[in-house]
Amino acid sequence: MAKKVRKAVFPAAGLGTRFLPATKAIPKEMLSLVDKPIIQYGVEEAVAAGIEEIIIVTGRGKSAIEDHFDISYELDALLEARGKKALLELSRKVSSMAHIVSIRQKEAKGLGHAVLMAKDLVGDEPFAVILPDDVIDAKTSCIKQMMDVYDRVQSTVLATMEIEGPAISAYGVLDCTPSPEDKNILEARGMVEKPKLEDAPSKFAIIGRYILTPAIFDELETITPGAGGELQLTDGIKALLKSEKVYGFNFEGIRHDAGDxxxxxxxxxxxxxxxxxxxxxxxxxxxxxxx
Structure with missing residues (x-):
């Protein structure tokens, strides 16, 4: 039987230098979007999709993320003593949202390396990767849409969106053709990282949602460091194309770049x-x- 997607990996070890000085002491994933840290939006998206386990890849100075999703006995006791029932319910809801585990990425060696850190926790099953910086507002959660596509194709699925003009140079871009059965599913032939507009193979940019097969770990262990001397996840996915199909998926929803x-x-x-x-x-x- 085909294995279902039960786990989601959240790479959260980055330094967040674009938000300095705020991120000098606060993890960028804990910056507030209205009244919730941006990482909570991604966790809520995963939980709404039926994900059973959240794996957060953290780094030095990121303990606030773990604390946020943990039980705060002192806070809960204070709220209960003061009769703040609505706030108490809100606090407890966050701490009971999902089964969350964390692992440290001790060195900043790239997104591919961060995903590789989760290998032992993921095991031999497909899994999601959610980049907290990308907050997606959708009626049906983006990851749920992608999981439905995975159930059909049983292979790696990458979230994509159409980008017009020079802005395409900020993304990984798919070389692809639309599936004859569904124009929103793109059959990938390859991908190019941050191409110039004239060199972009398509308008379909990869954004921060992935459904990956466990075969990605073997590729990430064997590829050589790419741009910036880091292990690039896109390089691992390109290597996957030699042994399995890779699909892009144009999801329904609005993506917000909360890393900018x-x-x-x-x-x-x-x-x-x-x-x-x-x-x-x-x-x-x-x-x-x-x-």
Whole structure:
């Protein structure tokens, strides 16, 4: 029987230098998008998709991430003593959200190396990779959409979106053809990391969601370091193409780049406007601005 996707890996060992000085002492994954750290959005997405285990790959100075998803006995006791039932429920909901384990990436050797750190925890089964910087607002969670595609193709699936113009140079780009059965499923022939616009093989950029087969670990253990002397996940996936098919998938939803200051600002506005408790008041405030 085909194995189902039960685990999701969250690479979270990066230094977050684009958000300095805030990230000098606070993990970038713990920066707040409205009133939740950005990594919580990804965990909620995974849980909504039926993921049973969250594996967070952390690094030095990242203990706040583990603490956030742990039980805070002192806080819960204080909230209960003060009759703050709604806040107590909120605190307990976070700590009981999912079965979460963590492992350290002791050296910053790239995204491929971070994924490789999770090998023993993942085992011999397909798994998801979620980059916390990419916050995706979707009716059906992006990872759930991708898991449904994986169930059909039984091979690696990469989340993709169409990027117009020079911005394509900031992404890994698929060399691909649409599937005859479903135009949103792309059959990959290869991929190019951050190409110039004129060299891009397509408009389909890879963004921070992956469903990978366990064969990726063998490739990550044998490839040589790429750009920046790091193990690149895209290099491992390219190597996979020699032994299995790889698919892109144009998901339904809106992707926010919360790893970028401007992207974080836009996401904050979009998510705040959608909130029932904040949206109406915030919308009226925005109307008063002289823009």
């Amino acid at each position: 200051k401007f992207g974080m600002l836009k996401a904050t506005v979009e998510f705040a406007l959608k909130r029932e408790d904040l949206g109406p008041q915030f919308r009226e405030y925005l109307k008063t601005l002289s823009l």
